[in-house]
Amino acid sequence: MSDSSASLDAVTGLPGRTALESELAPLLSADAGSQVAVLLVGLDGFAVVRDGLGFDAADELLAGVARTLREIFRDGRPVLARLPGDVFAVAVPGEHGAASAGELADSVIAALGRPSYVDGVGVGISASVGIFLAGTHQARPAEAIRSAQVALRRAKELGRTRWVLFDPVAGHEDAERYRLACGIAGALESGELAVVYRPHVVLPDAAIITSLNAVLRWRHPELGELRPELFHPLAETTGMTVALGRHLLTETLRTAGEWRARFGDDAPTVCLTLPRRMAIDGDLVRFVGRELDRNGLRHRHLMLCTDGPSLLDDRGDLLGSLGELARAGVVFVVDVTGLPELELLPALDVPAPAVMLTGAIIDALEVDDPPERAVRTIRQLVERAGELGIKVGARGVLSEAHARLLFDIGVVVASGPYLPTYATGEEAETWVGRTFPLG
Incomplete structure (x- = not known):
């Protein structure tokens, strides 16, 4: 040297x-x-x-x-x-x-x-x-x-x-x-990130839509449309998670306000996933309230999807911001992977009219002869949810046969690849009149 x-x-x-x-x-x-x-x-x-x-x-x-x-x-x-x-x-x-x-x-x-x-x-x-x-x-x-x-x-x-x-x-x-991660901020600024919707439907025939799940799609100029699971984890590494969450919330509530002004009570209920990093943001409650007011909406017009662990602070109590939103009337749909997460809801007094089963517990049924243990586990969860006054849905439903089996066990709402593909706000308007809030 x-x-x-x-x-x-x-x-x-x-x-x-x-x-x-x-x-x-x-x-x-x-x-x-x-x-x-x-x-x-x-x-x-x-x-x-x-x-x-x-x-x-x-x-x-x-x-x-x-x-x-x-x-x-x-x-x-x-x-x-x-x-x-x-x-x-x-x-x-x-x-x-x-x-x-x-x-x-x-x-x-x-x-x-x-x-x-x-x-x-x-x-x-x-x-x-x-x-x-x-x-x-x-x-x-x-x-x-x-x-x-x-x-x-x-x-x-x-x-x-x-x-x-x-x-x-x-x-x-x-x-x-990492190259993709570096481009997230620019994509947000240039309008490449767009909100699209996928329906949550009532089983067994999927004719009624309970809500529209809003997510961001990245219309990448070189790679085409990118699903959120491809770039949302990368946003964590660049500190863009809150910015993406705010953009999703702002654009979704703007569209929801337009729908409610045009269609009244027939307007679809919107549901969006709240990242944990945004849930712990000290400005969340004020930000949500401001965006709702700006678009002529009430707190009850917003449904937030989250998972059990994301509801909790470091002490195991309900996050203060989520508690405030719940008391104001925001409705929560909670993803669960088993009974322990379901039991969190009454303990935390979370206003969740429905939970969505996700992960291995659902995947186990997508076979010709599903294991009896898997069927029994879901049935027990459905029975316990019924005692709590909570309806049970499922994410990641792959086929009509999969949906029928889940319905026979007691699952009443579904979302997944077997349903219509993601739609833009304008395309989703064709579903107006088929929507009915889950409650």
Whole structure:
């Protein structure tokens, strides 16, 4: 590395990314004749230390991590660097396979997992490691670092305190996902995200619609229409969840207000899914009230879909914002996967006229000869819901036969692929007159 102190990080004394790329270039050249393992070490929970003990303590911790890495890699000709934030890079020349690179990563994870004492406090952190093996996959310095970064992100997504070896196929998929995530904000601003509706229908014949479930579809200029399950999880990684939720709520209530002005009581009831991150937003109650007033709607005209765990705060009580909305008249439809979640509703006093079964409990019936245990489980849940005055519906219904079996057990409402495809607001108007609120 260069002897110039100007290029060294003031906290750790390590070079930065530019110097790292310069050192990597000859190691990665086609005629280098040897491999190099590039390890990116990310600290898990570093923000907690910084926010809890302050910036000076955080800097002391980073300096300690640098000392530990120097000690671990004191032999050979390793290249150490600090990247932005809490990420360190180690490039180790030599013939490395997955096993030997993994052993290096294990030694880093073990060493950094021991408590570090900062201002007399034994601070426990952990580390995740992403590994790129050059020689196995040729790359330029920036690509090698980016590939290790992709592997590091995968390690954190898988639960942290582990290492992941870069896989070009998975890496390409991850890169495409992250590229998609980066485009969400622009898509929202440019109008590429549109609200579409899918009906919840009354069984057995699906002739009556209880509500229209509103979701966002991304009309991507290159990839076509993207379902919400493809990009909503990515919104979490970029902090766009609340923005998407607000856009969905604003546009859905605008359309609902237009329907109510034109069709009166024949207007469809709208139902939309409330992300947990939006549910804990301190401004939720005011925002909902403002949008309802703006569109001439009452709280009872809004139905929110959520799951059992999303109703709860950290103490296991009903989230304050949801309690306020419930008392104001907003109706909740709660997704449940079994009896325990159903039993939450009376305990929390949630006004839910219906629950929607989802997941494995429904999937188990989509076979020619469904297991008796699965049938019995749903029947018990339906009976308990009846005692509570709650109707039972099902999501993910795949066929008319599937719907008929569920109806025979006692399920009265359904949604899923066997029903009409998603419709725009204008297309959904053709369903007006077939709607009847579930209550």
